[in-house]
Amino acid sequence: MSYDLMVFAPEAAPRKRAAFLDWYEAQTEWPEEHGYDDPALAAPALQAFYAELSQEFAPVSGDTPEELESGADYTIARDLIYISFLDWDKIDQAHETVYRLAAKHALGFFDVSSDIAEVWLPDNKDGLRVAHSD
Structure with missing residues (x-):
């Protein structure tokens, strides 16, 4: 089992909670007609985010114990990056x-x-705020 997080282009996602969760479900059916491992296909802010995060959590390309302990599995779409962390200690x-990087890149x-499926959106103060519910 993994610990999963997602960053997304805020302009691509609905603002209301129920609509966002529906959008999330549709996006994670992976409907785009391309592979999901090429950061060049993502929006520019997502590419910049990935470039920084992958320096700290390298993409897992196999299943060696070293990779599983320090890396992450990235699924990259045009408007989102889904990240699975395999080491629960981290x-x-x-x-x-x-x-932090989502806030930095306005994602x-x-x-x-999370049990309560928390969503944050960029605000105008270079940070993130909790999204409003319906």
Whole structure:
């Protein structure tokens, strides 16, 4: 089991919670007609985010113990990056880093593994705010 987070282009996602969750479900059916491992296909802010995050959490390309302990599995679409962290000992570090970089790059942040499915959106003060519910 993995610890999953997602960042997304805020202009691509609905603002209301129920609509966002429907959008999320549709996006994670992976409907785009391309592979999901090429960051060049993502929006520019997502590419910049990926370039920074992958320096700290390298993409897992196999299943060696070293990779599983330090890396992450990235699924990259045009408007989102879904990240699975395999080492549960690093979830606090993963959450903090993804949240910080999402704010830096003005991306939305979705804590997929959270029991309450928390969503944050960029605000105008170079940070993130909790998205409003319906």
